[in-house]
Amino acid sequence: MAQDNRSILQALDEAPISFFHLRAAVTAGMGFFTDAYDLFIIGMALVYLKPEWHLSAAQIGLLGSGSLLAAFLGALTLGRLADLIGRKTIYGLEAGLMAVGALACAFAPDFTWLLAFRFILGFGIGGDYPMSAVLMAEYSNAKRRGSLVSLVFGMQGLGLVFGPVVALTLQASGLGHDIIWRIMLGLGAVPPLAVLYLRRTMPESPRYKALVRGQSEAAARDMAVYSEGQLQASGAGPRPQKTTLRAFLGDRRNLIMILGTAGAWFLLDYAFYGNVISTPQIIGLLAPHATPMQATAWALIIFAVAAVPGYLASILLMDRIGHRRLQIIGFAVMAASFGLIALIPGMTRDVLPFLLLYGMSFFFIEFGPNCTTFVIPAEVFPTGGRTTGHGIAAGIGKLGAFAGTFLFPFISHAGGLKGAMMFAAGVSILGLVLTQMTLPETSGEALEALSAEIRETPAVSPGLAPTGASRP
Numbered sequence: 001m002a003q004d005n006r007s008i009l010q011a012l013d014e015a016p017i018s019f020f021h022l023r024a025a026v027t028a029g030m031g032f033f034t035d036a037y038d039l040f041i042i043g044m045a046l047v048y049l050k051p052e053w054h055l056s057a058a059q060i061g062l063l064g065s066g067s068l069l070a071a072f073l074g075a076l077t078l079g080r081l082a083d084l085i086g087r088k089t090i091y092g093l094e095a096g097l098m099a100v101g102a103l104a105c106a107f108a109p110d111f112t113w114l115l116a117f118r119f120i121l122g123f124g125i126g127g128d129y130p131m132s133a134v135l136m137a138e139y140s141n142a143k144r145r146g147s148l149v150s151l152v153f154g155m156q157g158l159g160l161v162f163g164p165v166v167a168l169t170l171q172a173s174g175l176g177h178d179i180i181w182r183i184m185l186g187l188g189a190v191p192p193l194a195v196l197y198l199r200r201t202m203p204e205s206p207r208y209k210a211l212v213r214g215q216s217e218a219a220a221r222d223m224a225v226y227s228e229g230q231l232q233a234s235g236a237g238p239r240p241q242k243t244t245l246r247a248f249l250g251d252r253r254n255l256i257m258i259l260g261t262a263g264a265w266f267l268l269d270y271a272f273y274g275n276v277i278s279t280p281q282i283i284g285l286l287a288p289h290a291t292p293m294q295a296t297a298w299a300l301i302i303f304a305v306a307a308v309p310g311y312l313a314s315i316l317l318m319d320r321i322g323h324r325r326l327q328i329i330g331f332a333v334m335a336a337s338f339g340l341i342a343l344i345p346g347m348t349r350d351v352l353p354f355l356l357l358y359g360m361s362f363f364f365i366e367f368g369p370n371c372t373t374f375v376i377p378a379e380v381f382p383t384g385g386r387t388t389g390h391g392i393a394a395g396i397g398k399l400g401a402f403a404g405t406f407l408f409p410f411i412s413h414a415g416g417l418k419g420a421m422m423f424a425a426g427v428s429i430l431g432l433v434l435t436q437m438t439l440p441e442t443s444g445e446a447l448e449a450l451s452a453e454i455r456e457t458p459a460v461s462p463g464l465a466p467t468g469a470s471r472p
Contacts, residue, residue: 008220012141027202028136029153029155031125032132032154034098034102036156037187040160042118045185046064063115065405066119071125071129072398075127078387079392082388083387087204090127099124099192100124106186121188126395132152134378136148138206146442147315151315152374160307161308164296164297206219206220209222211383243385253452254389257389257439260435262393265373266396270400270401270427271428272370306362307365313363314367318372324443326367337360337361338421338428341417343422347418383447383448
């Protein structure tokens with residue numbers, strides 16, 4: 001690796017947190033706000049759509065889970081393209097797809113068109129996972145990378161809360177049912193539209209420019225975005241290093257990282273989406289005679305009390321605890337919570353103990369694997385295949401979400417809520433074991449050291465570190 005590139009990477013790893021980092025996190029996070037909002041709001045919209053369009057159970061299932069299959073394809077496709085033609089070229093495209101898909105859903109004339117428009121929405125959401133995670137990771141310094149990437153993903157928590165707020169507002173408005181569901185779905189276009197311009201004006205990742213395109217001087221000039229310091233570089237750097245898909249998948253280390261990141265994400269998303277889907281049953285236990293508005297209010301309370309604090313804890317503590325360690329802790333508490341719900345006699349009839357365990361599982365999903373499975377794939381793959389690897393992990397994770405969405409009703413029907421929770425406990429144990437066996441600890445390490453692109457991190461020469469950068 002050329003010395004110019006080493007200097008650029010060291011400066012990035014030591015750059016202090018700046019307004020740019022926060023702007024980048026919010027800009028990226030709007031995609032996950034949309035993802036969480038759509039996860040909740042489609043269920044509410046189907047309450048009105050089912051009688052209006054006389055939907056069958058199969059049609060309801062397709063509308064609820066079809067976008068997850070589209071997200072699988074979006075993550076794989078756009079993740080690979082971002083490695084081939086550049087992060088900046090793709091960044092914003094996925095936000096545009098989300099906006100177009102959500103707006104089109106609001107004007108869908110029938111089931112077929114709505115399903116097609118939700119495919120567009122899901123494709124954009126899937127592509128947003130590798131783009132936002134990898135760009136934020138490549139912008140970040142080594143010390144606070146986990147917190148910054150978690151801040152992006154933490155916007156999902158706000159989306160989980162905003163969905164019930166919108167539903168409550170519209171339910172109380174007195175509008176016709178045909179208008180309510182259209183507004184619900186159309187509002188999903190607002191977050192990606194709000195940041196579309198910002199996404200298109202974000203700089204290309206200096207790591208990608210330096211290591212993949214061989215543009216060391218251009219990458220050094222871009223460093224001015226990160227701080228007030230100036231990074232000087234000379235020379236053109238090495239030749240561009242493109243990674244073919246065959247070479248990427250033929251590398252044994254990459255395959256192990258795919259197994260660990262994608263497998264853990266699949267297992268987590270099964271449990272997470274199954275957890276969210278079980279919320280109506282929880283509400284039925286708490287308030288069996290609740291009206292739709294009251295049920296929505298209960299969902300808002302559950303998300304606000306259990307989920308949002310988990311996201312905040314992850315943002316604040318992930319880098320202190322360790323990314324891999326936090327994932328293991330989260331899976332362990334999830335397994336214990338689900339297992340106790342299933343095994344303790346009468347648990348599903350006793351509201352308070354049940355709610356405490358359910359809330360604990362929800363908290364540690366967010367303060368654990370739901371954030372770390374998003375962060376770790378942005379760290380362990382080499383620069384030339386980073387969005388490819390993250391896209392594979394995210395895509396397979398969405399297959400887990402599809403499995404959870406599709407299978408939970410069948411499992412709960414066959415074994416009741418206890419059976420579904422016991423199955424989720426087993427899934428969580430598998431996630432713990434897989435994390436322990438395959439993934440390295442990534443907290444505080446340079447990206448290029450984690451991906452084995454460099455073997456050691458050189459000291460920064462005087463004048464090369466941005467002003468205010470702290471040394472280890």
